[in-house]
Amino acid sequence: MANSDPSEKTKPMRKQVEEYIVSLQDQIVSSFETLDPGAPAFKRDSWVRAQGGTGQSCVFACPTDDVAVAQSTVLEKAGVNISIVHGTLPPAAIKQMRADHTSMPLPDRPDGLPFFAAGISLVVHPRNPHAPTVHANYRYFEITEPTEGTAGGSSPGELLAWWFGGGCDLTPSYLYEADATHFHSTLKTVCDKHGAQLYPAFKKWCDEYFYIPHRAETRGVGGIFFDDLNEGPHARLPPPPAAAPRPSTPADIFAFVRDLGDAFVPSYLPILTARHSLPHTPLQRRWQLVRRGRYVEFNLVYDRGTKFGLMTPGARIESILMSLPETARWEYMSDMGEEGTEEGRLMVVLRTPREWV
Amino acid sequence: MANSDPSEKTKPMRKQVEEYIVSLQDQIVSSFETLDPGAPAFKRDSWVRAQGGTGQSCVFACPTDDVAVAQSTVLEKAGVNISIVHGTLPPAAIKQMRADHTSMPLPDRPDGLPFFAAGISLVVHPRNPHAPTVHANYRYFEITEPTEGTAGGSSPGELLAWWFGGGCDLTPSYLYEADATHFHSTLKTVCDKHGAQLYPAFKKWCDEYFYIPHRAETRGVGGIFFDDLNEGPHARLPPPPAAAPRPSTPADIFAFVRDLGDAFVPSYLPILTARHSLPHTPLQRRWQLVRRGRYVEFNLVYDRGTKFGLMTPGARIESILMSLPETARWEYMSDMGEEGTEEGRLMVVLRTPREWV
Numbered sequence: 245m246a247n248s249d250p251s252e253k254t255k256p257m258r259k260q261v262e263e264y265i266v267s268l269q270d271q272i273v274s275s276f277e278t279l280d281p282g283a284p285a286f287k288r289d290s291w292v293r294a295q296g297g298t299g300q301s302c303v304f305a306c307p308t309d310d311v312a313v314a315q316s317t318v319l320e321k322a323g324v325n326i327s328i329v330h331g332t333l334p335p336a337a338i339k340q341m342r343a344d345h346t347s348m349p350l351p352d353r354p355d356g357l358p359f360f361a362a363g364i365s366l367v368v369h370p371r372n373p374h375a376p377t378v379h380a381n382y383r384y385f386e387i388t389e390p391t392e393g394t395a396g397g398s399s400p401g402e403l404l405a406w407w408f409g410g411g412c413d414l415t416p417s418y419l420y421e422a423d424a425t426h427f428h429s430t431l432k433t434v435c436d437k438h439g440a441q442l443y444p445a446f447k448k449w450c451d452e453y454f455y456i457p458h459r460a461e462t463r464g465v466g467g468i469f470f471d472d473l474n475e476g477p478h479a480r481l482p483p484p485p486a487a488a489p490r491p492s493t494p495a496d497i498f499a500f501v502r503d504l505g506d507a508f509v510p511s512y513l514p515i516l517t518a519r520h521s522l523p524h525t526p527l528q529r530r531w532q533l534v535r536r537g538r539y540v541e542f543n544l545v546y547d548r549g550t551k552f553g554l555m556t557p558g559a560r561i562e563s564i565l566m567s568l569p570e571t572a573r574w575e576y577m578s579d580m581g582e583e584g585t586e587e588g589r590l591m592v593v594l595r596t597p598r599e600w601v
Numbered sequence: 602m603a604n605s606d607p608s609e610k611t612k613p614m615r616k617q618v619e620e621y622i623v624s625l626q627d628q629i630v631s632s633f634e635t636l637d638p639g640a641p642a643f644k645r646d647s648w649v650r651a652q653g654g655t656g657q658s659c660v661f662a663c664p665t666d667d668v669a670v671a672q673s674t675v676l677e678k679a680g681v682n683i684s685i686v687h688g689t690l691p692p693a694a695i696k697q698m699r700a701d702h703t704s705m706p707l708p709d710r711p712d713g714l715p716f717f718a719a720g721i722s723l724v725v726h727p728r729n730p731h732a733p734t735v736h737a738n739y740r741y742f743e744i745t746e747p748t749e750g751t752a753g754g755s756s757p758g759e760l761l762a763w764w765f766g767g768g769c770d771l772t773p774s775y776l777y778e779a780d781a782t783h784f785h786s787t788l789k790t791v792c793d794k795h796g797a798q799l800y801p802a803f804k805k806w807c808d809e810y811f812y813i814p815h816r817a818e819t820r821g822v823g824g825i826f827f828d829d830l831n832e833g834p835h836a837r838l839p840p841p842p843a844a845a846p847r848p849s850t851p852a853d854i855f856a857f858v859r860d861l862g863d864a865f866v867p868s869y870l871p872i873l874t875a876r877h878s879l880p881h882t883p884l885q886r887r888w889q890l891v892r893r894g895r896y897v898e899f900n901l902v903y904d905r906g907t908k909f910g911l912m913t914p915g916a917r918i919e920s921i922l923m924s925l926p927e928t929a930r931w932e933y934m935s936d937m938g939e940e941g942t943e944e945g946r947l948m949v950v951l952r953t954p955r956e957w958v
Binding site for chain 1: 644646658660662664665678680814815816883887890894897898901902908911912916918919922923925926927928929930931932933934935
């Protein structure tokens with residue numbers, strides 16, 4: 245998805261990002277629909293945010309009244325959301341943002357500061373226990389000086405801070421080493437094109453972020469995770485002079501994020517294609533639901549984005565909680581996952597993250 | 602469960618509470634086992650806390666490899682736990698405790714303060730969608746001066762603070778007004794015996810506590826909830842001279858809590874007995890699982906006890922998360938719960954708590 249049109253360069257970044265995520269959402273949803281033409285189409289749900297902005301949730305679900313009847317679709321539940329929103333961050337939110345993004349020099353303003361945020365966020369839970377869940381999220385954030393009569397929107401004030409963030413991670417119920425390696429290799433190839441230190445730093449960050457402390461295990465086999473990527477020094481990347489080249493202009497970082505977004509389909513679809521119709525037992529389905537319980541635990545207890553969303557008045561709860569699986573299961577002192585079983589093989593790599601490439 | 606033995610009065614409160622919750626646990630578990638003699642017995646799981654104390658989890662579960670096969674037991678998942686623990690609260694925990702229990706004058710101590718806590722906690726998820734989930738919890742807490750060579754345990758130092766807390770609440774998937782009324786009446790009768798202002802204050806507290814802000818609904822039809830009950834003034838109860846008589850000595854508060862504990866079986870078993878074998882449809886099961894998803898949301902995102910437990914190093918995670926249902930369900934923009942349906946009738950009382958007695 246190269247920008248060969250030179251007029252692209254003159255477009256504001258917020259516009260470039262918006263156009264990109266709109267097309268990426270369409271491309272990703274189409275890939276899933278093409279893979280399973282007999283399944284219901286994703287439900288496209290456009291919405292307008294009263295305080296400023298728009299979005300589109302594309303959701304796959306086929307709830308049945310009889311939850312005991314096995315469905316035959318490849319996906320069980322999936323959501324591919326985009327949102328392009330703007331408004332004013334109140335002083336309390338600026339304070340929180342300063343704590344979460346320590347590299348951003350945000351001034352105090354009694355009336356708050358205008359912000360703009362555009363992002364794509366997806367979670368796909370396939371039905372087959374051998375096919376892993378996947379999550380990806382890429383986002384762009386701007387904070388600007390207040391201008392008279394606007395709160396972000398079409399004529400923003402001077403840019404005070406901007407950054408890109410994102411990531412992509414894989415959550416299998418059964419460990420296929422080849423899948424984990426393919427997923428990580430695809431991400432590493434994209435990262436390496438933009439700087440040799442990116443993959444190691446962001447792979448490690450992912451293992452740390454998608455961690456469930458009370459279970460002492462990671463959510464899945466990881467991928468990459470990053471935040472606060474802009475022209476300034478970055479806490480997770482080596483400072484000069486040790487620093488190898490890495491994207492630091494808005495255009496270069498956007499090119500990196502675009503390459504990652506474009507890599508989503510090739511990183512995941514081959515895995516889903518290989519696994520979605522493997523034979524499986526009721527016991528394997530049960531284990532998959534137990535693992536989905538852990539997914540729910542991570543998202544509701546630890547995920548920063550989910551928690552932030554739930555606490556935000558007027559947030560679109562259905563879009564935030566779209567990440568939750570259709571069904572999850574909790575067993576007291578489950579007898580599954582023991583050493584020496586297929587389930588136990590997964591637990592080993594969740595307890596001690598592995599280098600996959 | 603009157604204490605006719607005069608030697609009871611001379612026993613330390615921590616011992617009296619321990620003996621009571623041990624017998625209450627046994628009584629409650631036996632009631633469920635008697636109701637469903639064909640079901641597997643509760644699993645009795647005694648444990649020892651490395652840092653001091655013991656407990657027993659009594660858990661009902663009959664996981665099957667084939668999650669699609671309907672089971673025939675009255676209960677789907679249940680846990681009735683007791684714990685009697687002691688140790689040292691580190692300064693950070695004292696600080697947190699001071700914030701959560703503002704009526705407790707806790708001194709700063711660089712080495713922390715000894716504590717003792719004894720409680721019973723139960724959650725019962727029946728299988729039938731017409732039978733409501735129930736939760737109850739009663740607990741006693743002491744904080745004492747450090748004494749040389751002990752950290753709580755057998756010879757505690759001077760009592761710095763003590764309080765009782767607890768509550769009991771009902772979470773139906775389908776609204777039977779008679780059930781809600783019976784449950785609340787039973788609790789109100791016990792409360793009224795000990796002070797006329799108790800039920801109104803603790804009923805309101807329950808509605809406020811078991812509330813899911815991001816859904817703008819309560820978890821269920823409530824019951825009672827209270828904390829920080831001791832001889833001092835209480836933020837939720839009218840101050841003198843308006844105050845009606847209410848239990849304020851340790852013996853009187855313990856008598857109140859004991860009466861509440863004894864009321865658990867009569868408050869809930871008749872409801873379970875009436876509902877557990879009602880015919881139901883797959884759609885009603887689906888709705889029950891959607892409501893269980895909300896139960897999970899409350900417990901993982903908001904419940905103070907669960908959050909505190911998950912953050913406590915060395916906590917027994919399986920006992921803390923025993924409260925989660927065996928299965929829960931999340932649907933994007935579910936079409937269930939609309940006005941004019943049986944599901945919608947429940948939503949009305951979850952959005953606007955009702956007076957049941």
